[in-house]
Amino acid sequence: MSVNKNLKILIVDDFATMRKVIRNLLKQGGFENVVEAEDGLAALKILKSQQVDFIISDWNMPNMSGLELLKAVRGDDELKALPFLMVTAEALKDNVVAAVKAGVSNYIVKPFTAEVLNEKIEKIVKSLAA
Amino acid sequence: MDVRFINPFLNGTVQVLKTMAFVEPKAGKPFLKKDSLARGDISGIIGLTGSARGSLALSFSESSILKIVSNMLGEEIKTLNGDIKDAVGEITNMVSGAARKELETLGFNITAAIPTVVAGKDHSISHVLGGPSIIIPFETPQGPFVVDICIGNIVGQ
Numbered sequence: 001m002s003v004n005k006n007l008k009i010l011i012v013d014d015f016a017t018m019r020k021v022i023r024n025l026l027k028q029g030g031f032e033n034v035v036e037a038e039d040g041l042a043a044l045k046i047l048k049s050q051q052v053d054f055i056i057s058d059w060n061m062p063n064m065s066g067l068e069l070l071k072a073v074r075g076d077d078e079l080k081a082l083p084f085l086m087v088t089a090e091a092l093k094d095n096v097v098a099a100v101k102a103g104v105s106n107y108i109v110k111p112f113t114a115e116v117l118n119e120k121i122e123k124i125v126k127s128l129a130a
Numbered sequence: 131m132d133v134r135f136i137n138p139f140l141n142g143t144v145q146v147l148k149t150m151a152f153v154e155p156k157a158g159k160p161f162l163k164k165d166s167l168a169r170g171d172i173s174g175i176i177g178l179t180g181s182a183r184g185s186l187a188l189s190f191s192e193s194s195i196l197k198i199v200s201n202m203l204g205e206e207i208k209t210l211n212g213d214i215k216d217a218v219g220e221i222t223n224m225v226s227g228a229a230r231k232e233l234e235t236l237g238f239n240i241t242a243a244i245p246t247v248v249a250g251k252d253h254s255i256s257h258v259l260g261g262p263s264i265i266i267p268f269e270t271p272q273g274p275f276v277v278d279i280c281i282g283n284i285v286g287q
């Protein structure tokens with residue numbers, strides 16, 4: 001089964017450059033339908049105002065962290081089923097456990113290649129469709 | 131400073147630049163730095179706490195960072211603009227994360243703050259512990275950069 005490349009993907013990262021890097025990596029995998037937010041609060045506004053199919057979020061952000069965003073999404077009846085990929089430089093065990101407990105779909109540790117990112121997305125989408 | 135800290139930061143730096151920017155830097159011999167002068171045109175600095183306390187800085191020459199960020203973004207950047215500053219912060223964050231992951235396997239649980247970026251000729255690095263620091267020099271085809279680490283006594287050891 002092939003994954004729909006027209007998925008609308010929300011990239012959440014406080015670093016504009018990192019959002020550009022992720023956008024660039026997604027493009028290499030054929031995903032070009034992308035929206036961006038600079039933190040968890042901005043992401044929630046987007047999620048409440050338009051349909052998004054997939055969330056890729058950084059962990060460390062001011063205002064609302066990736067983990068807080070994940071908890072907010074999983075606690076919202078309309079959003080709770082959304083696939084959520086956590087992108088983080090924090091590969092520490094405690095963080096991974098906290099993200100899994102909060103319901104993360106998968107996580108990816110920076111630095112990563114386009115191939116790894118796109119494989120993670122496809123794996124999550126296929127597991128939801130199965 | 132505990133010499134066991136050097137390799138994780140060295141390895142993390144190579145891993146991050148190789149993966150995200152397709153640049154394979156060559157490490158030189160580490161040396162002690164007693165002053166606060168940055169050995170580069172732009173630096174990312176991040177505080178570290180936990181089983182050890184201190185800070186990590188990455189200081190890049192203009193020529194090296196222009197190439198690194200151009201490769202990361204897939205577009206040529208010719209001046210030290212906002213994208214470059216943003217990227218230096220993110221690279222510092224990623225190197226810190228990769229190094230802390232390796233340090234975790236050695237039994238050190240270290241957390242990091244949010245990185246700050248300073249630019250300009252002859253800018254200074256304000257390490258959390260004041261100094262001195264260990265410099266790991268690196269060379270890339272486009273120019274040099276350094277990893278500048280100052281980490282103090284290991285808490286509980």
